Amino acid sequence: MAITVRNLTKYYGQEKAIDDISFDVKTGEILGFLGPNGAGKTTTMKIITCYMPPSKGTVDVDGHTIADHSLEVRRKIGYLPELNPLYLDMNVVEYLEYAARLHGIDKATLKRQLASMIEVCGLKEVRHKDIGELSKGYKQRVGLAQAMIHDPEVLILDEPTSGLDPNQIVEIRNLIRQLGRAKTVILSTHILSEVQATCDRVIIVNDGAIVADGTPEELQQKFRGSESIAIELRAQVANPMAEIFPKLKALSSVESVEYGGGENGCHRFSLFAAKGSDIREEIFRQAVQERWVLLELTRKVTSLEEVFHKLTKL
Amino acid sequence: MDFKRSLTNVGTIFQKELRSYFNSAVAYVVIVVFLAIVGWFHSNALFLANTASLRLMFELVPIVFMFIIPAVTMRLLSEEKKSGTIELLTTKPLIDVEIVLGKFLAAWALVGVSLLLTLVYYFTIAALGDIDSGPVFGGYFGLMLMAGIYVAMGLFASSLTDNQVIAFIVGFVLVFLFFMLDKVLLYVPEGLTSIVEFLSVDYHFSNIARGVVDSRDVLYFLSLLGFTLYLSVLSLERRKW
Numbered sequence: 292m293a294i295t296v297r298n299l300t301k302y303y304g305q306e307k308a309i310d311d312i313s314f315d316v317k318t319g320e321i322l323g324f325l326g327p328n329g330a331g332k333t334t335t336m337k338i339i340t341c342y343m344p345p346s347k348g349t350v351d352v353d354g355h356t357i358a359d360h361s362l363e364v365r366r367k368i369g370y371l372p373e374l375n376p377l378y379l380d381m382n383v384v385e386y387l388e389y390a391a392r393l394h395g396i397d398k399a400t401l402k403r404q405l406a407s408m409i410e411v412c413g414l415k416e417v418r419h420k421d422i423g424e425l426s427k428g429y430k431q432r433v434g435l436a437q438a439m440i441h442d443p444e445v446l447i448l449d450e451p452t453s454g455l456d457p458n459q460i461v462e463i464r465n466l467i468r469q470l471g472r473a474k475t476v477i478l479s480t481h482i483l484s485e486v487q488a489t490c491d492r493v494i495i496v497n498d499g500a501i502v503a504d505g506t507p508e509e510l511q512q513k514f515r516g517s518e519s520i521a522i523e524l525r526a527q528v529a530n531p532m533a534e535i536f537p538k539l540k541a542l543s544s545v546e547s548v549e550y551g552g553g554e555n556g557c558h559r560f561s562l563f564a565a566k567g568s569d570i571r572e573e574i575f576r577q578a579v580q581e582r583w584v585l586l587e588l589t590r591k592v593t594s595l596e597e598v599f600h601k602l603t604k605l
Numbered sequence: 606m607d608f609k610r611s612l613t614n615v616g617t618i619f620q621k622e623l624r625s626y627f628n629s630a631v632a633y634v635v636i637v638v639f640l641a642i643v644g645w646f647h648s649n650a651l652f653l654a655n656t657a658s659l660r661l662m663f664e665l666v667p668i669v670f671m672f673i674i675p676a677v678t679m680r681l682l683s684e685e686k687k688s689g690t691i692e693l694l695t696t697k698p699l700i701d702v703e704i705v706l707g708k709f710l711a712a713w714a715l716v717g718v719s720l721l722l723t724l725v726y727y728f729t730i731a732a733l734g735d736i737d738s739g740p741v742f743g744g745y746f747g748l749m750l751m752a753g754i755y756v757a758m759g760l761f762a763s764s765l766t767d768n769q770v771i772a773f774i775v776g777f778v779l780v781f782l783f784f785m786l787d788k789v790l791l792y793v794p795e796g797l798t799s800i801v802e803f804l805s806v807d808y809h810f811s812n813i814a815r816g817v818v819d820s821r822d823v824l825y826f827l828s829l830l831g832f833t834l835y836l837s838v839l840s841l842e843r844r845k846w
């Protein structure tokens with residue numbers, strides 16, 4: 292179930308929330324929608340799920356456009372809105388049945404799906420409780436179960452793990468991965484590790500526009516700047532800036548060096564090398580030659596977090 | 606549009622709303638209020654002439670409606686807006702008309718059933734002595750139509766805001782306006798009186814309550830009902846503007 296998003300633009304009054312967003316999601320892909328607050332993630336999702344139309348642009352879900360076949364599109368989508376709104380006065384089973392009926396599921400399928408969702412989402416013990424009495428994590432599970440009750444081919448989840456404790460985050464993530472295997476999933480998040488843990492592909496949005504699109508690895512590759520290496524060494528020198536610094540700087544592929552301070556004869560430096568070069572060996576030889584004791588040598592790979600910071604700071 | 610599917614959708618929402626009235630005890634309060642007020646009234650009026658008691662009764666119930674109905678309808682849409690569940694509802698494969706109709710029918714059914722329960726009193730009177738059943742059924746029929754209009758107005762008020770108190774007040778004001786129209790005829794400019802009178806709910810109600818069901822009165826109720834429901838649909842679609 293492929294999704295094609297083309298030139299989406301949305302104005303709230305005068306304010307432009309998203310600006311000419313285009314992307315594709317392939318069948319079976321889990322796409323992470325990453326971006327700072329106010330980037331336009333929720334707005335994009337609300338448009339795809341037919342909650343509101345875009346000011347410009349189109350979305351096509353498996354050959355059905357949101358403008359012309361809104362009902363068809365909505366039939367195929369399971370949606371967990373931001374903040375997971377729920378009917379607090381209904382009990383879990385009542386609520387899931389209601390959601391299923393609104394999707395026009397027949398009785399037999401409903402029964403089967405209900406049992407399967409209660410099983411998969413771990414709702415067995417709470418199934419006759421009012422939703423208002425459930426803990427946040429259980430509410431989140433109910434929200435997910437609701438989104439998947441009609442076994443949709445597309446899942447759209449707006450911050451599915453927000454406000455959960457770390458254990459529950461891992462649980463819900465596994466659930467999404469497990470259920471997402473056969474589905475096309477778009478999920479939004481602020482949490483970078485979540486994208487790395489769950490998504491096949493990431494789109495980073497900032498200020499209403501897409502600033503990066505690729506697998507987590509690709510993005511790390513692409514936005515890797517100069518290689519940076521942190522070292523700590525022990526050397527009995529009076530002035531490290533005069534006696535060590537120039538020697539590190541003189542190494543052939545080193546572009547710049549920063550002194551990170553030190554005490555008791557231990558000194559820390561950060562070395563930046565040209566892209567694609569490995570200077571660890573050079574550093575080691577130099578240290579041996581100068582009789583420095585190399586206490587630590589760490590290569591820092593650009594994390595997705597840094598990519599994110601780079602792309603989204605204004 | 607698939608009519609059968611629409612019917613199922615309206616039914617699903619109707620059921621859910623009705624259940625929610627009973628879960629939250631709103632339903633019991635409404636039923637008890639009707640039975641209590643009408644019952645108290647009857648215990649006083651039982652010894653009066655039947656015709657007089659009927660007329661009084663049909664003046665009293667509209668006033669009860671004016672307070673009860675906006676209270677019954679106030680949460681129908683405003684609560685969904687406040688809690689965000691409106692987003693769940695409107696992203697299901699439903700059209701907005703089905704949502705409005707389902708909710709309207711649930712509230713109307715609740716008020717209608719509470720009203721019909723008060724017929725019990727009439728059956729006791731009828732058992733005790735002679736009673737002309739024509740005006741009774743005419744009156745109840747008129748009250749049902751009136752309740753429908755008021756429920757639609759309350760629902761419209763609820764669609765305007767995410768605040769239930771505001772929904773109640775706006776609903777009350779709308780109902781009050783239409784209730785008052787034929788009572789302020791004296792203050793209306795000469796040329797407008799017939800129009801204002803025609804717009805008034807009470808005017809048509811008293812026609813029907815007399816036992817003569819004129820198609821013009823029924824048409825009035827149906828068109829005002831349709832128009833008000835249509836306004837709710839428009840208001841629900843405001844998110845798309």
Ligand SMILES: Nc1ncnc2c1ncn2[C@@H]1O[C@H](COP(=O)(O)OP(=O)(O)OP(=O)(O)O)[C@@H](O)[C@H]1O
Binds near residue numbers: 306307308330332334
């Ligand atoms: N109903 C609204 N009316 C007016 N402006 C809105 C509305 N909803 C969102 N916006 C604006 O649109 C922009 C995008 O908001 P959106 O909710 O899509 O961001 P987001 O990426 O989901 O952010 P977050 O991570 O905080 O959830 C923001 O500048 C926001 O202020």
Ligand SMILES: [Mg+2]
Binds near residue numbers: 332333334449
């Ligand atoms: Mg958001």
